[in-house]
Amino acid sequence: MMTMVVLTVKSQSVSVFFSDNGGKFINIRNAPNGKVVDKVSVDSNGMLEVMSPVNGWWVICGNSYEEPDKGEIKLKGGKKLYIHSSGIAFATRNYGGQKLVLRSTPSSKGKVVYSFKEEILLHPIDVKGDWVKVSTFDGKHTGWIEAEWLCGNSVTNCC
16 A cells, blocks of 8 residues: 655745834735735734745735734735735744844854844844744844744734
């Protein structure tokens, strides 16, 4: 008897939440730098999955987001929607003051380019395997961090 296993690999996604981008709303677009088709308040506690980053723009998985008190909220505008990395974030999970590092490559052997002990917010740039390329909110540091140290929940920690 022969058993066949088929494995389907889907684009990698990351869980993020909406973050204050300096305005009143975070724009949802129909293409990178495209037409604004929906807006989300920067005060939203919404969480969403994003994937396929290109030049700072992420595809929104499922064209919806989860609001803690309201459930799933569908976004207007079409089948494939985009959000810029400046409007999304995650927090680090070093709740016990662990030292975390950003690396030059998506590997534990990559050169350390920044280290910190406090919990901070990061913008996503790219994803490869179990690693996410991020930038600090002040834009001073960019590097790769293991995804296990990131929390995409806006209202609680990810313990």
